[in-house]
Amino acid sequence: MGSENGCTMEENDELWEQLRYEAKCDADAELALASYLYATILVHRTMEQALAFHLGNKLSSSTLSNTLLYNLVVDVFMEDPEIRDAIRIDMRAVREKDPACVSYCHCMLNFKGFLACQAHRVAHRLWSQGRIPLALAIQSRISEVFAMDIHPAAKIGKGVLFDHGTGIVIGETASIGNNVSILHHVTLGGTGKQGGDRHPKIGNGVLIGAGATILGNIKIGEGAKIGAGAVVLIDVPPRTTAVGNPARLVGGRRNPTQLT
Amino acid sequence: MGSENGCTMEENDELWEQLRYEAKCDADAELALASYLYATILVHRTMEQALAFHLGNKLSSSTLSNTLLYNLVVDVFMEDPEIRDAIRIDMRAVREKDPACVSYCHCMLNFKGFLACQAHRVAHRLWSQGRIPLALAIQSRISEVFAMDIHPAAKIGKGVLFDHGTGIVIGETASIGNNVSILHHVTLGGTGKQGGDRHPKIGNGVLIGAGATILGNIKIGEGAKIGAGAVVLIDVPPRTTAVGNPARLVGGRRNPTQLT
Amino acid sequence: MGSENGCTMEENDELWEQLRYEAKCDADAELALASYLYATILVHRTMEQALAFHLGNKLSSSTLSNTLLYNLVVDVFMEDPEIRDAIRIDMRAVREKDPACVSYCHCMLNFKGFLACQAHRVAHRLWSQGRIPLALAIQSRISEVFAMDIHPAAKIGKGVLFDHGTGIVIGETASIGNNVSILHHVTLGGTGKQGGDRHPKIGNGVLIGAGATILGNIKIGEGAKIGAGAVVLIDVPPRTTAVGNPARLVGGRRNPTQLT
Structure with missing residues (x-):
């Protein structure tokens, strides 16, 4: 065939x-x-x-x-x-x-x-x-x-790992760079009723832990890490880690490995 | 036909x-x-x-x-x-x-x-x-x-938006008012082994962000907003916002839009 | 037949x-x-x-x-x-x-x-x-x-209740004792790229609330309770409760019932 x-x-x-x-x-x-x-x-x-x-x-x-x-x-x-x-x-x-x-x-x-x-x-x-x-x-x-649930308009780079997959939600105007790892239950979401460009932009090499919720038209910089269960409402600079609810930044030096 | x-x-x-x-x-x-x-x-x-x-x-x-x-x-x-x-x-x-x-x-x-x-x-x-x-x-x-997973006994009003849907769990004695919006991964849950009336009551016009967990026979008042990832164990008054784990109330004036 | x-x-x-x-x-x-x-x-x-x-x-x-x-x-x-x-x-x-x-x-x-x-x-x-x-x-x-998503190598005891089920993820080297109750969206996860023995060990009689994320090769002691939405990165002693993100221990005396 x-x-x-x-x-x-x-x-x-x-x-x-x-x-x-x-x-x-x-x-x-x-x-x-x-x-x-x-x-x-x-x-x-x-x-x-x-x-x-x-x-x-x-x-x-x-x-x-x-x-x-x-x-x-x-x-x-x-x-x-x-x-x-x-x-x-x-x-x-x-x-x-x-x-x-x-x-x-x-x-x-x-x-x-x-x-x-x-x-x-x-x-x-x-x-x-x-x-x-x-x-x-x-x-x-x-x-x-x-x-x-990935909106068909969302842009996804290459070398992307969606681990386990269950419960991932990616909104219409979200974009994901190359070599990004995203665990299960991660949301790249919008801000309620608002239309237009309303979803996160994920840089290259980002790692997003299980159950993290990233909301709004914000930037997650290259190589950043988002901890499991983090609720991220602000930009995260490159090579920086964000943890907690609401998420706080913990700097490029601290580099927790426990993000799954 | x-x-x-x-x-x-x-x-x-x-x-x-x-x-x-x-x-x-x-x-x-x-x-x-x-x-x-x-x-x-x-x-x-x-x-x-x-x-x-x-x-x-x-x-x-x-x-x-x-x-x-x-x-x-x-x-x-x-x-x-x-x-x-x-x-x-x-x-x-x-x-x-x-x-x-x-x-x-x-x-x-x-x-x-x-x-x-x-x-x-x-x-x-x-x-x-x-x-x-x-x-x-x-x-x-x-x-x-x-x-x-919605228990068939749960009461759901009209004009309800379950956005994305994945992972929503609604317990037996929960009730949801009219014009409520509920994002994915939201739990309206009980308190372990306890029987009887044990699940939340959600008022009209409430907005519940992604991944929020609302537990016990508590009231979420009319027009309240529950932030993404919030773990709510207490009553939330009308037109009030609850955020965090465990959730704290942030008053009717503050009105975060980032709840998806 | x-x-x-x-x-x-x-x-x-x-x-x-x-x-x-x-x-x-x-x-x-x-x-x-x-x-x-x-x-x-x-x-x-x-x-x-x-x-x-x-x-x-x-x-x-x-x-x-x-x-x-x-x-x-x-x-x-x-x-x-x-x-x-x-x-x-x-x-x-x-x-x-x-x-x-x-x-x-x-x-x-x-x-x-x-x-x-x-x-x-x-x-x-x-x-x-x-x-x-x-x-x-x-x-x-x-x-x-x-x-x-339960890795086939994971060990699970008897008398286990997986309530609702949706979104549960259990890693390869995790083990679960007897008479454990695990709510939906619970993750027993690893620590990123690391191989080997990398997942949690859950003791007998543990109760894990909805959406809890337990990461790494850590021990959750017999009869412990993990609150809904907790992000647990440390050992939890027997008959102790862990809540919050990141989780803190709240001792064996305090015994919250609201874990669903």
């Missing part, structure tokens, strides 16, 4: 080769998963096809078919080299940063945060193309299936 | 006409969604039928059929004019209060908070009629599908 | 008899649920078969069949008397401790926390047997279906 819809193998896609190798080993070792691993990974020629197939199944419903979603997702992947790049950079980030991630195959199949992020990338492109109802339908399915 | 089961069109249902118009425009503009929009909205004669169809599909499982749920939900809608009224007032509240809501059609199809609330209204009526196991089964499906 | 796959009735399984009696009463009283109750409970000969059937249905997807999952789960239940014991002790704990639980049947059918915990017990055994990909696949489905 795949050649019909114009998918072409990325040249030298080492990550995909590695992922297939892992899936093959798992299928050989665990008969109960062999059919699942073949259908989801091993029969596909490219990472993009496999991911589109998996997302199509996850996000489908009795009224939104997996075939329709597969075709939509694969088309977006094929049109947008930035997304194809981001998929791989995200996957490497998850594998490197999350000690609970045992393989690329594990990330691809099982990580809600990774899957929701890639589905968001599709929704974001559709939104940018003015396909609003479709983008919102995908947002809605992401929210129901992965419990992550 | 529809005439057989006694559904009758509300007279002058302008909201439903507007919603159908929006769905028609979306179907014309986005072929990928046309089938979905026809099946979910455009083939139905009334708002109630469309909503029952959508909820039936969302809440169904391999052992609880969508047909059974459709019939249950539509019957409750037809019996209870208060619920029919609440559906429309809620939908208008979402459309007006949430800057991310682009249309009534968007609310109806995609808002977990709206859908969970209407499904709860059904469960609440069944509970009030003594159909306890059925009410609890619907609560359970709402919790699994929308990640909102 | 059932005799073919070697399931044998537990001798004098009073809990299962009581649960069947409740299901029978509910099926007689509520025709709309009769088919569901027969398929899920009444046709099964043992608690284990019924639970495996229910979990198989809940955790199945278009690529992981309910039959495969049923067989897996029932096999683990049959091999491991500790899990069979834990199922019953957990169910009794839910029934006794949660005032919103009206029957064993209610717990079995509807409680995400109970179902996720039993599915975790299966994943944990598979993990212990080195069936890593399978254990991780089950973890992933638990996280998607019940919004509870």
